[in-house]
């Protein structure tokens with residue numbers, strides 16, 4: 001029996017990872033590199049990762065036993081079903097299969113084996129073609145991507161010098177900074193930072209520089 005190296009498994013703890021400072025690790029596929037952010041020893045194994053496909057690389061065909069969520073950060077990610085340019089948001093629910101590859105190379109943010117059992121919608125959204133909606137305060141825009149029970153996923157765009165209201169994350173909050181620098185009273189999070197705020201945590205976020213973030217809320221514990 002092989003034991004895996006678990007990572008950021010305590011969901012009651014805040015986690016902050018500046019992925020730009022991490023080294024790439026090799027994977028089982030030639031030319032496919034990764035930076036792991038969360039990894040839990042379970043079957044199937046839930047893992048949150050940044051994956052880089054070098055040009056003309058491929059990953060073996062596989063099934064997503066508990067679903068796979070992808071945001072394409074740069075380049076073009078492909079599988080046997082289509083090509084997904086930077087800005088694509090994909091949800092492949094439980095039972096789906098594919099053979100991923102990239103011709104020109106790409107970097108993707110992936111959350112694997114983390115779907116709720118009842119979340120069966122397959123999604124392919126090109127966020128660059130979607131409209132931004134006004135957010136709760138001036139300077140903030142929101143693009144809802146997915147909603148299932150307590151779980152919500154959106155992109156949020158902050159104009160420079162936007163301050164949001166203090167708030168609590170009842171079911172936790174997970175953020176990946178796509179552009180610019182996101183901030184709150186606990187720190188400053190440049191592009192590429194992954195942040196996980198535990199259930200019932202509070203903060204008052206802002207952005208001096210402006211930023212675009214991927215945000216998932218409500219998925220981290222008892223609601």
Ligand SMILES: [Fe+2]
Pocket residue numbers: 062064068098100
């Ligand atoms: Fe996959």
Ligand SMILES: [Fe+2]
Pocket residue numbers: 167169173203205
């Ligand atoms: Fe928040």
